[in-house]
């Protein structure tokens with residue numbers, strides 16, 4: 001596949017089953033593995049409100065963020081300090097900061113459903129994130145159903161695999177690229193995402209690069225337009241018909257906020273290739289990847 005541009009898809013048309021938009025989505029998912037979507041149910045004001053909430057949190061004094069530091073827990077909930085995650089083992093730990101929250105189900109005993117850690121400030125932070133989480137999950141499920149149809153599978157296939165989703169909503173804060181940063185330092189090192197579909201909102205500042213046949217390709221999106229890519233579980237599931245493409249952020253003189261929703265299925269979903277007779281339990285794959293990349297979870 002030699003596709004070297006990132007298709008822009010009209011989400012309303014795709015979800016309504018428009019054949020041309022469906023075919024372009026299928027080609028993008030199986031080719032470069034990235035697309036942008038506009039005309040979505042989450043408008044610009046909604047995303048700007050969300051980004052402002054994260055901006056307020058990341059601007060808090062370090063002592064305050066440390067009260068919800070995920071390194072005190074065995075899970076990926078709360079604040080991740082700079083250099084607390086190493087997505088590329090060949091690179092140094094990322095210099096970004098993050099705030100993670102997700103679906104809670106403590107009775108499950110699974111760390112992927114751990115309780116969220118909420119800061120006292122900024123005011124309204126929790127409510128804004130929870131409402132966005134809910135609506136972004138619904139939109140992502142619609143997108144996945146359309147994608148299933150696009151690759152010739154049952155559109156309803158995913159519906160019951162995403163109740164109690166292990167979906168994780170993350171705020172990434174990339175400060176100005178530090179003076180000390182060298183060739184092995186990244187805002188986020190090269191990686192593929194772990195789950196099914198990533199719905200990425202950004203503040204519009206450039207920085208994301210996609211590994212394409214012609215080299216690292218920049219992609220950006222204004223608030224209200226989203227970048228979509230696919231994770232390892234969907235690549236397994238679709239037996240490679242949908243690609244999990246590597247991407248990274250080196251960082252620049254301009255600070256940047258991005259908000260991915262990592263739309264992961266329920267813990268017991270089987271993400272092995274459809275019809276293969278094999279089993280790959282979604283929670284096992286996700287926990288393995290968390291344990292490999294979050295420094296506070298790394299074995300030893």
Ligand SMILES: O=C(O)CCC(=O)C(=O)O
Pocket residue numbers: 170172188193200202207208247248249258260
């Ligand atoms: O900040 C971005 O644009 C991408 C972030 C990313 O790849 C991630 O959080 O997995």
Ligand SMILES: [Fe+2]
Pocket residue numbers: 191192193247
């Ligand atoms: Fe990513």
